[in-house]
Amino acid sequence: MLFNSIDFAIFLPIVFVFYWFITAKKLSLQNLLIVIASYVFYGWWDWRFLSLILFSTVVDYIVGLSLEKQENITKRKILLWTSICVNLGFLGFFKYYNFFVENFISAFSFLGHEISPNTLNIVLPVGISFYTFQTLSYTIDVYKRKLEPTKDFIAFAAFVSFFPQLIAGPIERAKNLLPQFYNKRVFDYHKAVDGLRQILWGLFKKVVIADNAAEFANLIFNNSDSYPGSILFLGAVFFAFQIYGDFSGYSDIAIGTARLFGFDLMRNFAFPYFSRDIAEFWRRWHISLSTWFRDYLYIPLGGSRGGLWMKIRNTFIIFIVSGFWHGANWTFIVWGALNAIYFLPLLLAKKNRTHLDIVAQEKLLPTAKEAIRMLVTFGVTVIAWVFFRAENITHAFSYVSEIFSKSILTLPKGSDFLGTALHPFTMFSLIGIFILFEWLGREHQYAISQLGLKWKRPFRYAFYYAVLIAIFWFGGKEQEFIYFQF
Numbered sequence: 001m002l003f004n005s006i007d008f009a010i011f012l013p014i015v016f017v018f019y020w021f022i023t024a025k026k027l028s029l030q031n032l033l034i035v036i037a038s039y040v041f042y043g044w045w046d047w048r049f050l051s052l053i054l055f056s057t058v059v060d061y062i063v064g065l066s067l068e069k070q071e072n073i074t075k076r077k078i079l080l081w082t083s084i085c086v087n088l089g090f091l092g093f094f095k096y097y098n099f100f101v102e103n104f105i106s107a108f109s110f111l112g113h114e115i116s117p118n119t120l121n122i123v124l125p126v127g128i129s130f131y132t133f134q135t136l137s138y139t140i141d142v143y144k145r146k147l148e149p150t151k152d153f154i155a156f157a158a159f160v161s162f163f164p165q166l167i168a169g170p171i172e173r174a175k176n177l178l179p180q181f182y183n184k185r186v187f188d189y190h191k192a193v194d195g196l197r198q199i200l201w202g203l204f205k206k207v208v209i210a211d212n213a214a215e216f217a218n219l220i221f222n223n224s225d226s227y228p229g230s231i232l233f234l235g236a237v238f239f240a241f242q243i244y245g246d247f248s249g250y251s252d253i254a255i256g257t258a259r260l261f262g263f264d265l266m267r268n269f270a271f272p273y274f275s276r277d278i279a280e281f282w283r284r285w286h287i288s289l290s291t292w293f294r295d296y297l298y299i300p301l302g303g304s305r306g307g308l309w310m311k312i313r314n315t316f317i318i319f320i321v322s323g324f325w326h327g328a329n330w331t332f333i334v335w336g337a338l339n340a341i342y343f344l345p346l347l348l349a350k351k352n353r354t355h356l357d358i359v360a361q362e363k364l365l366p367t368a369k370e371a372i373r374m375l376v377t378f379g380v381t382v383i384a385w386v387f388f389r390a391e392n393i394t395h396a397f398s399y400v401s402e403i404f405s406k407s408i409l410t411l412p413k414g415s416d417f418l419g420t421a422l423h424p425f426t427m428f429s430l431i432g433i434f435i436l437f438e439w440l441g442r443e444h445q446y447a448i449s450q451l452g453l454k455w456k457r458p459f460r461y462a463f464y465y466a467v468l469i470a471i472f473w474f475g476g477k478e479q480e481f482i483y484f485q486f
Helices: 006-022 027-069 073-110 128-143 153-161 174-181 189-222 229-260 278-284 287-298 308-326 330-348 368-389 393-403 424-440 457-474
Strands: none
Touching: 006 027, 006 229, 027 073, 027 128, 027 153, 073 128, 128 153, 128 174, 128 287, 153 174, 189 229, 189 424, 189 457, 229 368, 229 393, 229 424, 278 287, 278 330, 278 368, 287 308, 308 330, 330 368, 330 393, 368 393
16 A cells, blocks of 8 residues: 555545544554554555565564573574574565576576576565564564563564554664553644654655656666766666655655654654765665664674774675665665775775764855765765666666766757656756755754744645645656565
8 A cells, every 4th residue: 555545545544533533542452453454554455465474473473472481592592593584584585586596597507507497476575675674673682682572462463564664664673663562652633743744745755756756767767778978867866866755755654654643663864865975874864774784784793893804894794785685686786885885985994973963053054065075975876876776787887887978968958858747947946945945954853844833824834735735736657665666
């Protein structure tokens, strides 16, 4: 079920009414309603894959209880690896089976041996990469005795399947979200209004910015052989705004929806395109995944505490695994490796934690130095996004090589964008307005979090209605969220 669909517009108010007006007096009924609503939400796409969520939930629930009773170190490790193997086994089969088979065939063909193992027509379950990591955080934290295992199966099932963030995150930690299912929720008007405001901004990001930018990006990437470097660079820029508007827009809607039901989800984006170096970018982009890999992979590997070789090894491992998490394609692996190359000089020079503050904090404009650093960081990020978007490695390298050719000096023409719903000038204007609001709101949780709160009510509501009208007026062709495929 898409957040930007009529189905969800009907689904959400129904669940909201049942939650606050029918089950509000009993916490267990509220949690049960969340489980039912979440399974309906997920099953709307394909009910057959509900069995995967249920099986994973049961396994990790039993493993958690068993870990509490077990003191033997060897048996505790067996229980932990049972959870890891079940969860990553499902993820590996559905997401990576054909990738490994196809590369296995290619490797043998390169050596002169033709083999014909069977590939399968596997449908990737939506959101499996997200809820798999969420349940793993529970088992690992219980194993490390950082979290008490729950005995409330319904609360645990609600944690695993919580519909606002089930399909594309944020990837919640059990120690943050699970305890919220134990406590009675009381309706908070101001919290709900703030949630609606964040949903509104998330829809603007998705429908107005991402969906329209997608038309331009798809046109250019799908016909890259016909365009000069200048247009290809613009295509990469359009994709940069597409993926940011799409994914951060989803996160805003998810966090805002959770607030309607009295829950606080972790922040997933913190205005990453205003970063002054790539290290800051990765502290601000897909925060729930970056911190997951930091805590459950990077630090256990030794982090940056060891010698030079260990620092280089761990940096490449974390970025390449992150790339591979995004998809079964060499383009994602190269994208991860490229970001590691960007990041490594900062780490080795011990400058990876230089920019921990907000750029131009309490100022209207950045300094010239800050502006240049932001532009350079955005530029190298855009080049990396080419590998994320390209169909294959050959396509990516030919795309990038054309960008760095002399054709980059060719002036774009309006006729280069025939076939898009919006005129290029309109698209650039919308992106400009979007950047302006993001810049003005960069010190808050989301761009319009505090905007207009001190205005008189008519002006404040006029602004909200203007955003709503823009969503309907400029809304691009409905497209699935990019991260549904991950």
